[in-house]
Amino acid sequence: MRRMLLAIGNVACADDGIGPEIAHQMAGSDWRVLDAAISPENVAGLIVREAPELLVVVDAADMNLPPGAVRRIPHEAVDRMLASTHGLPLGFLIERLRGTANRVVLVGVQPERVALGEGLSPSAALAARKIVNLLQAGNVDDIPLLRVPAEAAELPSPSRSALRSGSKVADLGGSSSRDGDIAAADANKYKARGR
Numbered sequence: 001m002r003r004m005l006l007a008i009g010n011v012a013c014a015d016d017g018i019g020p021e022i023a024h025q026m027a028g029s030d031w032r033v034l035d036a037a038i039s040p041e042n043v044a045g046l047i048v049r050e051a052p053e054l055l056v057v058v059d060a061a062d063m064n065l066p067p068g069a070v071r072r073i074p075h076e077a078v079d080r081m082l083a084s085t086h087g088l089p090l091g092f093l094i095e096r097l098r099g100t101a102n103r104v105v106l107v108g109v110q111p112e113r114v115a116l117g118e119g120l121s122p123s124a125a126l127a128a129r130k131i132v133n134l135l136q137a138g139n140v141d142d143i144p145l146l147r148v149p150a151e152a153a154e155l156p157s158p159s160r161s162a163l164r165s166g167s168k169v170a171d172l173g174g175s176s177s178r179d180g181d182i183a184a185a186d187a188n189k190y191k192a193r194g195r
Contacts, residue, residue, distance in 0.1 A: 004032040004052035004101070005135065008040050008059040008090075015067075015111030015124040016060045025132045041093055048100045055101035056140055057094065058131060060124075061108025063146055068123030069110040070131060071146035078106055105140050107131060 005026055007019035023035035032050065034043045040057075047055065063071055075098070078091045098104050109131070112121035120128065134142055 002032070002050065002052045003030070003054045003135075004034065004047065004050065004056070006040060006043065006047065006055060006057045007033065007035045008038070008057065010038050012116060012118055014113040014115055014117045014119065015109070015121055016114045017118070017120060018060050018109045018111070018124050018128055019058045021120055021125075021128045022058050022131055022135075025128060026135065029136055031135065040090065044093060044096065047097055051100050053102045054140070055097060055104045056107060056135065057104065058107045058109070059090075060111040060114060063108055063110050065110040066123075067110055067112030067121065068127040070127050070143055071108050071110075072140075072143045073106040073108045073146050074148055075104070075106065077146065077148040107140070107143055108146070 005023065007023035007026075009016045009019035009021075011017035011020050020035050020037060023033050026033045032052065034046065036043045061071070061073060063069065063073075065071070075091075075094060078094055094104060094106065109124060109127045112123050131143070134140060
């Protein structure tokens with residue numbers, strides 16, 4: 001089985017660096033590991049070309065749970081829950097990738113701290129180790145599914161708005177690839193439809 005990990009996050013913002021930390025710990029495993037940092041759209045073309053059977057996306061997520069809680073996030077709740085701040089709406093990117101991978105699983109970790117500063121909190125570090133162990137054992141379905149009321153999936157998240165307004169550091173790079181340009185154009189269509 002071709003398994004791929006897409007790790008998202010900013011290592012300069014404490015627990016938002018959960019994705020890159022998991023990518024670091026998964027290096028050398030039988031998973032194809034992509035550390036996308038804060039620009040997952042930049043690796044979309046690679047994911048499309050490799051067409052994994054299983055794509056696991058890991059990021060910090062505001063789920064209103066205790067710090068370090070780990071959950072699989074329903075696709076319809078991704079834009080409300082995931083805390084990444086990148087140019088392309090993550091929900092749009094996930095929709096694009098769902099047609100490529102046989103299965104896409106979104107894994108969120110409730111951060112304790114998302115502020116300037118490197119290093120994970122103890123709760124996030126423990127969560128990272130738990131996720132690595134589950135992925136290496138092939139037990140991604142052992143991660144509990146986040147229960148989100150249907151109406152909650154459509155509400156804006158105050159913490160995501162705060163994150164977008166400057167609680168995280170600036171973008172570390174843009175896309176110069178054709179795939180990135182196509183993704184950005186498609187994202188504008190996605191936004192225009194009110195999603």
